[in-house]
Amino acid sequence: MFLSFWGAKRRRISHTREIPSTSSGQALRCVQDDTLNMRIIFFGTPEFSVPAIKALAMAGWNIVAVITKPDKPVGRGLKIESPLIKTAAENLGLPVLRPKTLRDVAAGLQPAHSTERRLKPAPTFIHQLKSLKPDLGIVVAYGKIIPDAVLNIFPKGVVNIHPSLLPKYRGPSPIQAALLNGDSETGVTIMLLDKEMDHGPILAQQRMKIENTPKTVITKHDAAALNSVRMTGLALSNKLADIGAQLLVEILPKYLDGEITPQPQDHGRATFTKILERENGQIDWKQSAEHIERMIRAYDLWPGTWTLWPAQISAPAPIRSDELQSGKSQKFQSGKRLKVIRGSLLHPTIGCATNSTPGYVWQTEDGQLATNCNPGSLILELLQIEGRKSMSGQDFLHGYPKFLGAILS
Missing domain, CATH: 3.10.25.10 (Formyl transferase, C-terminal domain)
Incomplete structure (x- = not known):
């Protein structure tokens, strides 16, 4: 695996190094108290977003709210289930908001769970976000487009973890695209959101090699082939989630301290993925x-x-x-x-x-x-x-x- 920072100022950072295969979830440098006290609103929904919020909490960042999707029926029995990030946030003692929409309408919030910390209601969801006086937004697989009216609330911008090496594989299914196309490497991009999809400037990227050669079996007694492990979508998603979480807590203080200058993407090289049905x-x-x-x-x-x-x-x-x-x-x-x-x-x-x-x-x-x-x-x-x-x-x-x-x- 390789690590690169984009546009470092005070110390020119452009190097390659090995990254431990296990996720420690620990901050990789001392962070100033005033930086840690910045008020963060975290947007996320599936399992992919859980390592990031755990890493931020362990590093001492001030998360004032977690925004996720409403509960929904799943499976053949249509059992109502909550997003995994909601459970993780509750275990960390963080307030959870589950708006039906991020638009500036009086949609309000679903009734809060008894274990959630209740926040003062506001006439609209966007007014409620503003009342929290956030400095920074962090988005990890939220699953909805963040409208401009929400992006503009955050003075320090909105940081996003995207599981591809942008500008390659913009869109909702980059992990599946990397495996389907037989790519030998992929990675994680930390970027700033703008009004277009996965279009904003890049803060950092980390590369990861993937075992994507199809398994070939000669006979049913071919133990080496039968026991060989090839990367699946779920396994790759878990690895990239851990890598993204580690990279986020490493570069976030550098970005907020002005050590990293966001670099525009080469939009002419952009490729796109689709919503999978x-x-x-x-x-x-x-x-x-x-x-x-x-x-x-x-x-x-x-x-x-x-x-x-x-x-x-x-x-x-x-x-x-x-x-x-x-x-x-x-x-x-x-x-x-x-x-x-x-x-x-x-x-x-x-x-x-x-x-x-x-x-x-x-x-x-x-x-x-x-x-x-x-x-x-x-x-x-x-x-x-x-x-x-x-x-x-x-x-x-x-x-x-x-x-x-x-x-x-």
């Missing part, structure tokens, strides 16, 4: 096995990677013990999703299927479940039918023997 996870078996394997790893957290249950198999044999005892059969209509949770490339020396059609399901000589791609074949290591538990490819084939020879779409 569930449909983006559907596999096209006419693509290469290498691309599909990267897709499985990149989309593991969201939107998942899936194919449609084969139309040729309308009533597969039951596999659950309670269904076997009751005599119930599993009726799956074509169009039901079959999630591919883990896969690997099949080494070309293994051979190939008798049918070359992309999406054709076959079995290798040593019993591995594979699917044709174009080119190559993918071993289906872990599968999950919509609404059921996941199972290995071999177990899946035992429960659904008619799956062999099907054409996936």
Whole structure:
């Protein structure tokens, strides 16, 4: 991993060094009391934002409020869940605000949880922010655009942690894009927000190499390949969150003391990512096995990677013990999703299927479940039918023997 600071003034900082692989969460320099006393409002929502707020709190920064999204129903049962940053903030004793909108309307706040410190209400949310007299805003994966009216509240600006090496991969899905495109490195950018998306000047960047070579298995006894770990979207997100948190507490005092001059991005080199919808996870078996394997790893957290249950198999044999005892059969209509949770490339020396059609399901000589791609074949290591538990490819084939020879779409 490499570290670079942009535009250092008093001491010219432009160097490369190794960064410890574990997150200490400790401030990396002595910070003046008047700097630590600056009033910070933190914006964040998912797990990615948790290491940053913990690092700031441990370093002694004065966080006067945490802004996050309202609770929402999740999962098949539509259970109401709170953002993870809310739980982290409560554990740190920080007040939490959950506005439905950041616009200057009288939307107000959701009723405060009994454990939250109550703040004096204001006619509008923006007035409430102003009443806190903040100096600096920090945004880490908040998940909403911060309007100009909010940005203008902060005299010292709004600092953002973005999980890519800007100007590459602006937008909402930079982690997935790095894995999907087979990049060998990525990183974190600390920047100042402006009115355009991920467009503002850069304070610091830190690079990180990623193991993004697809796993290739020769046989099911190939322990080295089977046990090798390739980076997934969730794993990369966790690593970048820790790196970003460490980098933030290191450069924040330098920025506030005027030691770092924000540097404009090279906007001509900017690339952009998109909001990922569930449909983006559907596999096209006419693509290469290498691309599909990267897709499985990149989309593991969201939107998942899936194919449609084969139309040729309308009533597969039951596999659950309670269904076997009751005599119930599993009726799956074509169009039901079959999630591919883990896969690997099949080494070309293994051979190939008798049918070359992309999406054709076959079995290798040593019993591995594979699917044709174009080119190559993918071993289906872990599968999950919509609404059921996941199972290995071999177990899946035992429960659904008619799956062999099907054409996936």
